[in-house]
Amino acid sequence: MALSMSDLVPVSLRGYQTPWLSRDVIAGATLAAVAIPEVMGYTSIAQTPIVTGLYTIIFPALFFALFGASKLLVVGADSATAAVLAAGLAAMGVAGLEPNTPEWVAYCGLVALVCGVLLVLARLLRLGFIGDFLSASVLIGFLTGVGIQVLTGQIPGMLGVPKGTGNWFQQQLAWIKEIPNSNGYTIAFAVATIVIIVGCKKFAPRIPGAIIAVVLSIIVSTAWHASTHGVATVGAVQGGFPPIGLPSGVMSWANVVKVFTTAVSCFILIIAQSAATSRSFAMKHGERVDVNRDIVGLSAASFAAGLSGTFVVNGSPTKTQILNENRGRTQVANMTMSLIALIIVMFATGVLTNMPKAVLSAIVFLIGVDLIDIAGMRRILRNYRVEFVIATATAVIVFAIGVEQGIIAAIVLSLLDVVRRQYKPSNFVVGVDTSGEPTYQAASPGTESAPGLIVFRYDADLFYANANRFVDDVEALIEGAPTPVRWLILDAGAVDQIDFSAGLAFSGLLDYLKAKSITFAVARVDSSLHQALQESGALARIDPQRIYGNLIDAYHAFEHESASNT
Numbered sequence: 001m002a003l004s005m006s007d008l009v010p011v012s013l014r015g016y017q018t019p020w021l022s023r024d025v026i027a028g029a030t031l032a033a034v035a036i037p038e039v040m041g042y043t044s045i046a047q048t049p050i051v052t053g054l055y056t057i058i059f060p061a062l063f064f065a066l067f068g069a070s071k072l073l074v075v076g077a078d079s080a081t082a083a084v085l086a087a088g089l090a091a092m093g094v095a096g097l098e099p100n101t102p103e104w105v106a107y108c109g110l111v112a113l114v115c116g117v118l119l120v121l122a123r124l125l126r127l128g129f130i131g132d133f134l135s136a137s138v139l140i141g142f143l144t145g146v147g148i149q150v151l152t153g154q155i156p157g158m159l160g161v162p163k164g165t166g167n168w169f170q171q172q173l174a175w176i177k178e179i180p181n182s183n184g185y186t187i188a189f190a191v192a193t194i195v196i197i198v199g200c201k202k203f204a205p206r207i208p209g210a211i212i213a214v215v216l217s218i219i220v221s222t223a224w225h226a227s228t229h230g231v232a233t234v235g236a237v238q239g240g241f242p243p244i245g246l247p248s249g250v251m252s253w254a255n256v257v258k259v260f261t262t263a264v265s266c267f268i269l270i271i272a273q274s275a276a277t278s279r280s281f282a283m284k285h286g287e288r289v290d291v292n293r294d295i296v297g298l299s300a301a302s303f304a305a306g307l308s309g310t311f312v313v314n315g316s317p318t319k320t321q322i323l324n325e326n327r328g329r330t331q332v333a334n335m336t337m338s339l340i341a342l343i344i345v346m347f348a349t350g351v352l353t354n355m356p357k358a359v360l361s362a363i364v365f366l367i368g369v370d371l372i373d374i375a376g377m378r379r380i381l382r383n384y385r386v387e388f389v390i391a392t393a394t395a396v397i398v399f400a401i402g403v404e405q406g407i408i409a410a411i412v413l414s415l416l417d418v419v420r421r422q423y424k425p426s427n428f429v430v431g432v433d434t435s436g437e438p439t440y441q442a443a444s445p446g447t448e449s450a451p452g453l454i455v456f457r458y459d460a461d462l463f464y465a466n467a468n469r470f471v472d473d474v475e476a477l478i479e480g481a482p483t484p485v486r487w488l489i490l491d492a493g494a495v496d497q498i499d500f501s502a503g504l505a506f507s508g509l510l511d512y513l514k515a516k517s518i519t520f521a522v523a524r525v526d527s528s529l530h531q532a533l534q535e536s537g538a539l540a541r542i543d544p545q546r547i548y549g550n551l552i553d554a555y556h557a558f559e560h561e562s563a564s565n566t
Contacts, residue, residue, distance in 0.1 A: 024333040234352050
C-alpha cells in the first residue's frame with residue numbers, strides 16, 4: 001500500500017495551520033524559559049550532571065513530537081521519575097557506583113532504554129489501560145509523597161549544609177542539627193529565588209520567574225565572587241552536542257536485570273502520569289485522546305534519552321500547563337523549546353559556571369511544594385474517606401520508605417480498592433413512587449419495595465469474592481422484611497458477569513427461595529449476563545416468564561399476581 005504525503009506528517013501535526021506558527025514559537029520560547037532551569041534542577045534529584053537535564057528536553061521532546069499523538073503533552077525530565085531512578089540506582093548496591101559520575105549516567109541511560117522496550121511491548125499488547133490502574137486518589141497521594149521527599153531533599157542545599165544519609169527521618173534530623181553551621185549567603189540566594197518565583201506567579205504570572213532568578217543569581221554571583229564566600233556554585237558545565245550512542249560500559253544482560261525493577265517502576269509511572277496529563281488537556285480542547293499512540297511517542301522519547309546521554313523522561317503536567325496557558329497549539333512549540341535548549345548546550349553553558357547551587361535547590365523546592373496537592377487531599381477527605389486513607393498511606397510510604405516501594409504500594413492499594421468496591425458495592429431496595437418512577441433506598445433488613453415484594457439492586461458483577469456476601473444480603477433482607485416476602489426481583493442492570501463460584505452461590509440462593517415458596521424474577525438482563533447465567537446453569541432454573549426487560553414490567557407482574565390472589 002503506497003504512502004501519501006499526509007501519512008508522513010506526524011500525527012500531532014496533522015491539520016496544522018500556518019497562522020498557528022507564530023503563536024507556537026512564542027509559546028515554545030516561553031516554555032523554554034521555564035523548563036530550562038526546571039530540568040537543570042531535576043538533576044539534583046536524579047543525581048546527574050546539570051547538562052543532562054538540558055538533554056532531556058532536546059531529543060526526547062523532539063522524538064515525542066514526531067511519534068506521539070498529543071498536540072500539547074510536553075516530555076522531559078520529571079521529579080517523580082527522577083526520584084524513582086535515583087532511589088533505584090542507589091539500591092542496586094553496585095560497588096563503586098557514585099552519583100554524578102559517567103558510570104551513574106550510563107546506568108541512567110540503560111534504565112531509559114529498558115523503559116523504551118517496555119513501552120514498545122505495551123504498545124504492541126495495547127496496554128495503555130495500565131495507566132487507569134492508578135486511581136486519581138492514589139496518584140494524588142503518590143505525587144504528594146514525592147513532593148514531600150523532593151522539597152525536604154533540597155533544604156540542605158538551600159542552607160549550604162551537607163545532606164544527611166540514612167532513611168528520610170534520619171536525613172531530616174541531620175540538616176536540623178546542621179542549622180547552626182548554615183551559610184547565610186547561600187540562604188540569601190535561596191530565599192531571593194523563592195521570592196522572585198512566587199512573586200512572579202502572584203503578580204505577573206506570564207513572566208518566567210525561574211529564568212529571572214537564574215539570570216540575576218549568575219550576575220550577582222559572578223560580580224561578587226560568591227564562591228569565595230562559601231557559596232557552592234555549579235562550576236564548569238560540559239558543553240557541546242549531546243553524546244549520541246549506547247551507554248558506555250553497562251550494556252549487558254546482567255545489568256539489564258539489575259535495573260529492571262527500577263525501569264518497571266518508571267514505566268508504570270510514565271504511562272499513568274503521561275496518559276492522565278494527555279487526556280486532561282485533550283479534553284479541554286475537545287480533541288481525541290490516543291493513549292496507545294502516545295505510548296509510541298513515549299517509547300521513542302525513552303530511546304532518545306538512553307541514546308543521548310541523559311536519564312528517563314516523562315510527560316510533564318507542569319510544563320504542559322505552561323504551554324497551554326501560553327496558547328501553544330501543537331508540538332511545534334515543543335520543537336521550539338528543544339531548539340533553544342540545543343543552542344544553549346552548544347554555545348552558552350559557560351554562563352552557568354557561577355550559578356549558585358542554592359538557586360537550583362530553591363527552584364526544585366518550589367516544584368516539590370507544587371506537587372503536594374493539599375486541595376486534592378482535602379477534597380478526597382471530605383467525600384471519600386476510604387480513598388483518603390489509601391492516598392495518605394501511599395504518600396507516607398513514598399517519602400518515609402522509598403519511591404519504588406511507593407509505586408508498588410500505589411498499584412497494590414489501587415487494586416485492593418477495586419476489589420473492595422466489588423466486594424462491598426452499593427446495594428439498594430428499589431420501589432416505585434406514585435408517578436411510576438423507581439425509587440432507591442439503601443438495602444438493610446426491614447426495607448421492602450412493597451408489602452410482599454423486594455426488588456434488590458446489586459451494583460457489581462458477581463464473582464468468587466462477593467458471591468456469598470450477595471446471598472447473605474438477600475437472605476438478611478428476606479428474614480428482616482416487615483411482611484412475608486412473596487416475590488424477589490433482582491435488578492441486574494449493573495451485573496454483567498457471573499463466574500463459576502458465583503454461579504454455585506446463585507444456585508444455592510434459588511434453592512433457598514424455592515424452600516420459602518418465594519417467586520424469583522430478574523429484570524434488565526443484557527446479553528452478556530444472559531450468557532453467563534446459561535453457562536453457570538442458573539438460567540435453566542429461572543422461569544423464562546420471570547425474566548423481564550425492565551423493572552416496571554417486573555413490578556407490574558408482581559402487582560397483577562397479587563391482584564389475582566386477592
